[in-house]
Amino acid sequence: MAQESALEPSVKKKKRPRELAVVNQAGCTGCEVCVEFCPVDCILTVPGAAHTQHQKLVEIDLDICIGCKLCVKYCPWDTIEMIPGDQAYGLAQAWTSRSVLGDAEWIVGSGAEVVESGPLPLPGSK
Ligand code: SF4
Numbered sequence: 001m002a003q004e005s006a007l008e009p010s011v012k013k014k015k016r017p018r019e020l021a022v023v024n025q026a027g028c029t030g031c032e033v034c035v036e037f038c039p040v041d042c043i044l045t046v047p048g049a050a051h052t053q054h055q056k057l058v059e060i061d062l063d064i065c066i067g068c069k070l071c072v073k074y075c076p077w078d079t080i081e082m083i084p085g086d087q088a089y090g091l092a093q094a095w096t097s098r099s100v101l102g103d104a105e106w107i108v109g110s111g112a113e114v115v116e117s118g119p120l121p122l123p124g125s126k
């Protein structure tokens, strides 16, 4: 009989998806369709650079993404791609211009402008 418990660590390392979703913010309109479909709420809203109250972008917390591909399927602007896990973090750095993931290792040093997290103000409000 196989001794699985003896061969495996008592605390299993979380299995990571083979591919992760990466947003190319250059093509993102901030429509938030992807946000609605993500089952693990790992798509975050980021104020846009030029008109922070009106323009939005999104980014994906790659440490939480489960690789389900729903965001890719439903993005009307085809600006999310599934990328192999070993390449996703590097590509996300290149494709992210603004971020709310200031503490994420893969954002630190990426050159992305890190902005304060939290809900964006509604247009017209202060
Ligand atoms: S692939 Fe799935 S889990 Fe990952 S960001 Fe897209 S909708 Fe969310």
Ligand code: SF4
Residues within 6 Å of the ligand: 023, 027, 028, 029, 030, 031, 032, 033, 034, 035, 057, 058, 074, 075, 076, 077, 078, 079, 080
């Ligand atoms: S669905 Fe596509 S265009 Fe809309 S917010 Fe998400 S990534 Fe951006």
